[in-house]
Amino acid sequence: MNAHDNTLGGGAHGHDDHGHHEDEGFHATFGGYMTGFVLAVLLTAVPFWLVMANVFDKSRTTALVLLVCAAVQIVVHMIYFLHMNFKSEGGWTMLALIFTIVLVVIALSGSLWVMFHLDQNMMPAMHDTKNLP
Structure with a gap:
């Protein structure tokens, strides 16, 4: 075994050592x-x-x-x-979660906006019946 084999994975720090530490993740x-x-x-x-x-x-x-x-x-x-944290799976799970949250916020706020404007603009008869005896 030469020095070249030792640096390419044949030595103590070879393919089995992937840089994982005990304190990574939860x-x-x-x-x-x-x-x-x-x-x-x-x-x-x-x-x-x-x-x-x-x-x-x-x-x-x-x-x-x-x-x-x-x-x-x-x-x-x-x-x-x-x-879930920023250390697990290289932070990809947290990035996917943040992206999902952004999409959910956009979808919910857009839905509420549409429903509010539909209520204000499409149902004027419902607002007039509140003052009836």
């Missing part, structure tokens, strides 16, 4: 799953209590808090249960 532990479970339960129970107890006077405030809790719960599920 390793599932019981404590990690329990943390995710407790956070998921809290992020479900608190919004349920907010709605059932009618804590806020305005429904918009309640809806905003529900949306924030839902977004945080999605992140909790992705981190603790799906083990």
Whole structure:
């Protein structure tokens, strides 16, 4: 074996060493799953209590808090249960997720925009019936 064989993979740092380190990625532990479970339960129970107890006077405030809790719960599920981070699979899973989120936001905001304008422009008779005796 010569020096050329050692540098091309025949030596100690050959094809078996792909540069993986123990600290890359997320390793599932019981404590990690329990943390995710407790956070998921809290992020479900608190919004349920907010709605059932009618804590806020305005429904918009309640809806905003529900949306924030839902977004945080999605992140909790992705981190603790799906083990997604920027280190796993070279960051491609996170980039695919970000792209998906952008597409979902565009689709939802566009749908809400269309529905709002349809309500305003296509159904004037429905708005006039509110003042009837």
